[in-house]
Amino acid sequence: MRRILIWLPLLLFVAFIGLFASGLFQPDDRIIHSRLVGQPLPAFDLPAAASDRPGLSSEAMTSGQPRLLNIFASWCVPCMVEAPQLMALKQAGVAIDAIAIRDARSDVDAFLARNGNPYQRIGLDARSAVQIALGSSGVPETFVIDGRGRIAYQHIGEIRADDVPTILARLEDAR
Amino acid sequence: MIAEAGLIALWLAASLALLQLFLAFAGLKGGKVELLAAMRPVAVAQGVLTALAFALLITLFLRSDMSVLLVAMNSHSAKPWLYKFAGTWGNHEGSMLLWVAVMGVAGGAVALFERALRRDTHMATLGAQAAISLGFYAFLLFSSNPFARVDPPPPDGQGLNPLLQDPGLAFHPPTLYLGYVGLSVAFSFAVGALLTRAVDAAFARAMRPWVLGAWILLTLGITAGSYWAYYELGWGGWWFWDPVENASLMPWLAATALLHSVTVLATRDGLRAWTIMLAVVAFSMSMVGTFLVRSGILTSVHAFAVDPERGSFILALLAVYIGGALALFGWRIGSVREGAPFELVSRETLLVVNNLLLSVILGIVLIGTLYPLMTEAFGHKVSVGAPYFDRIAGPIALTLMIAMAVGPLTRWRRDRLPAVGRRLVIPATGGAMAAVFIAAVAWGRIGPLPFFGLTVAIGVGIASLAPLWKRKLLRTPLFTWGMVIAHLGCAVSLAGMACDSAFTVEKLVAARPGEAIRTAGWTLRFVKIMPLAGDNWTALQADMAVDRGGRAVMMRPQSRFFTSPPTTTSEAALLTQWDGQLYVVLGEEVEGGRWQLRIWWKPFVTLIWFGGVLIALGGALALVGHERRGWLVKWRSRRAVA
Numbered sequence: 062m063r064r065i066l067i068w069l070p071l072l073l074f075v076a077f078i079g080l081f082a083s084g085l086f087q088p089d090d091r092i093i094h095s096r097l098v099g100q101p102l103p104a105f106d107l108p109a110a111a112s113d114r115p116g117l118s119s120e121a122m123t124s125g126q127p128r129l130l131n132i133f134a135s136w137c138v139p140c141m142v143e144a145p146q147l148m149a150l151k152q153a154g155v156a157i158d159a160i161a162i163r164d165a166r167s168d169v170d171a172f173l174a175r176n177g178n179p180y181q182r183i184g185l186d187a188r189s190a191v192q193i194a195l196g197s198s199g200v201p202e203t204f205v206i207d208g209r210g211r212i213a214y215q216h217i218g219e220i221r222a223d224d225v226p227t228i229l230a231r232l233e234d235a236r
Numbered sequence: 237m238i239a240e241a242g243l244i245a246l247w248l249a250a251s252l253a254l255l256q257l258f259l260a261f262a263g264l265k266g267g268k269v270e271l272l273a274a275m276r277p278v279a280v281a282q283g284v285l286t287a288l289a290f291a292l293l294i295t296l297f298l299r300s301d302m303s304v305l306l307v308a309m310n311s312h313s314a315k316p317w318l319y320k321f322a323g324t325w326g327n328h329e330g331s332m333l334l335w336v337a338v339m340g341v342a343g344g345a346v347a348l349f350e351r352a353l354r355r356d357t358h359m360a361t362l363g364a365q366a367a368i369s370l371g372f373y374a375f376l377l378f379s380s381n382p383f384a385r386v387d388p389p390p391p392d393g394q395g396l397n398p399l400l401q402d403p404g405l406a407f408h409p410p411t412l413y414l415g416y417v418g419l420s421v422a423f424s425f426a427v428g429a430l431l432t433r434a435v436d437a438a439f440a441r442a443m444r445p446w447v448l449g450a451w452i453l454l455t456l457g458i459t460a461g462s463y464w465a466y467y468e469l470g471w472g473g474w475w476f477w478d479p480v481e482n483a484s485l486m487p488w489l490a491a492t493a494l495l496h497s498v499t500v501l502a503t504r505d506g507l508r509a510w511t512i513m514l515a516v517v518a519f520s521m522s523m524v525g526t527f528l529v530r531s532g533i534l535t536s537v538h539a540f541a542v543d544p545e546r547g548s549f550i551l552a553l554l555a556v557y558i559g560g561a562l563a564l565f566g567w568r569i570g571s572v573r574e575g576a577p578f579e580l581v582s583r584e585t586l587l588v589v590n591n592l593l594l595s596v597i598l599g600i601v602l603i604g605t606l607y608p609l610m611t612e613a614f615g616h617k618v619s620v621g622a623p624y625f626d627r628i629a630g631p632i633a634l635t636l637m638i639a640m641a642v643g644p645l646t647r648w649r650r651d652r653l654p655a656v657g658r659r660l661v662i663p664a665t666g667g668a669m670a671a672v673f674i675a676a677v678a679w680g681r682i683g684p685l686p687f688f689g690l691t692v693a694i695g696v697g698i699a700s701l702a703p704l705w706k707r708k709l710l711r712t713p714l715f716t717w718g719m720v721i722a723h724l725g726c727a728v729s730l731a732g733m734a735c736d737s738a739f740t741v742e743k744l745v746a747a748r749p750g751e752a753i754r755t756a757g758w759t760l761r762f763v764k765i766m767p768l769a770g771d772n773w774t775a776l777q778a779d780m781a782v783d784r785g786g787r788a789v790m791m792r793p794q795s796r797f798f799t800s801p802p803t804t805t806s807e808a809a810l811l812t813q814w815d816g817q818l819y820v821v822l823g824e825e826v827e828g829g830r831w832q833l834r835i836w837w838k839p840f841v842t843l844i845w846f847g848g849v850l851i852a853l854g855g856a857l858a859l860v861g862h863e864r865r866g867w868l869v870k871w872r873s874r875r876a877v878a
Contacts (some may be wrong), residue, residue: 063570064570067509067565067566067569067570068566070513070516070517070562070565070566071559071562071563071565071566074520074558074559074562075559077524077606078551078554078555078559080606080609080610080613081527081531081533081551081554081609082551083613084533084609084612084613085531085533085547085548085551
């Protein structure tokens, strides 16, 4: 018994060293995976955020075809940065809907006039309620929604040019 | 030239460490204890050289020598001199140099001042200290050189993290490091004793002052760090169970256990193997903590420049030193005789209980800190927060406090249960009365843990003073005073923690100048908000006239903007009263010219740190008490010889 006790600390320590080494050499993984991936969209029905587009409801996102749901705001600078990528996706035939966060219709109109309008429908989430239900922590974020209205993928931050292939691939997967 | 001189000093110190190790090896192998005389100056010179290297780095920071990479990365010529000075250790390389300097100076001190230790054990101890130092010299010289130059030198530096630009930086890290790294001496003592098979009461008496010294500084360092985080971060909390805080708490827990077990070994010649194990564990926890912080495998507010190469280097050092010491323990401890036995009802038993509970808490903190790492190895990501630590460690800590009340009232070797019970009547009555009073006043407002915390604090507070009853206070030995004050400090600190978590009132408001806010009996009149320029920052400062019926006092929370590097920090305004602190943080402007204000009234929160200082003071009294007794004995025997 005493013999085992004597060597126990060393054995424990060796286990710790193994743990530390595995922690040290594991590739740094800073991607946050949303718990909502695989879940159906939360139910919502939002009024129109722009003058020339209808509002957005969760039912409208269940169209049988995968679509993108872009969370943006007219006051958000990175949203301007991702606008060309969204236009390119639209050109590639992707259906894109959007939710504008804490926004005003005139501001959204001005934003779309300046940066282009890739959206089919835009809902206004004046108090971030839907954004919170979606588990989205900021703007911009983009969700891939499959044909049955389930969240297939979440992209946090602005879409850069080299993110476009990933998003197209995810859309294809969700088909 | 200064940087090169510093580097040379470091290389010389490293070579001396090698020589010291060689001398110890030769001396022990050949049985030539007289080589100790040669080792002494080597160890002292090593200490002097490391201190010199550190002083040279401070000089470089004070002169803002931007041709030195470390200065350029972490300092700025427009900083006030205090932050240039303290900025020396506000970064990875500088703090590792401080680590090495503390280690070198501690080794020198052991060579110079230690006289009670058997000579062969002394040699082995100095050899072990040199061996550990060598690893850290290598780490510094090969992967964290603080004296590296940059060519061409930048026009100015990148500045110091504004959160660190606070007088706290001048005090907290050096004190903490002195304690943290000072524990290396206990580690070396343990290794030395194992190598020379000298684990006995005389050894424990020789080791005790070194453990006590490191423990006092560690206590002060943690207390200062806690208060600094409390007022500088502006979150109103005093402990966050952050990995770095845990990294300082774990060595403290081990050192506290060691302090008590070494007393059993010194007084009663018991707990031999256990004491050696704790001495190894205490400094091992310091090294593990350093690894966790510097390798970046855990996320923490104390982010250092993270570098996997450095992580691997420290991991290798850990494996060699801790693994080596534990292997030596397994190999040699079998030949150490069992210490003196003791009865079940005795102070020894209570000290064993103390040790076990401290070890359990240490285990809980260690597991909680490493749990995210363990689950990540299996593909899950979790974080462990305050609820785990509070709920699991809290009740055990309260049990420990009760053992702390009983211990000093129990006799060494053998006591009778009824007698111990009689001595506990008054403290228990006090605690029970406190419980009734608190329940009557605050029932429904106070959670179970704070309730028991406050009750135990009062009972233990009374019990901690009990060893002084019926004694002539002036003739009571200084180390008894030390124990009493340190234990009282624990009770005081616990009372502060319980009051803070039970009775804190928090209020979050948006107010415009001219408005008044009422909370917890206080009235805060928001007078105005003004811009303000400091040395290397500008700020918005709110003037709040604060009163609770008497004269109004001005409180001035700020939101500070630093330019190098560009950051915003909030400077909380604190108003300290005898019965607590008012804590005001100025937030951002919201619509309509209103400002977010966060206000806390924290009853008796200051007791937390006051208790911490009492604990350290108690340690200091015990240290002086033990040492003075040693001097008296020596002086008398010298006189007797004459």
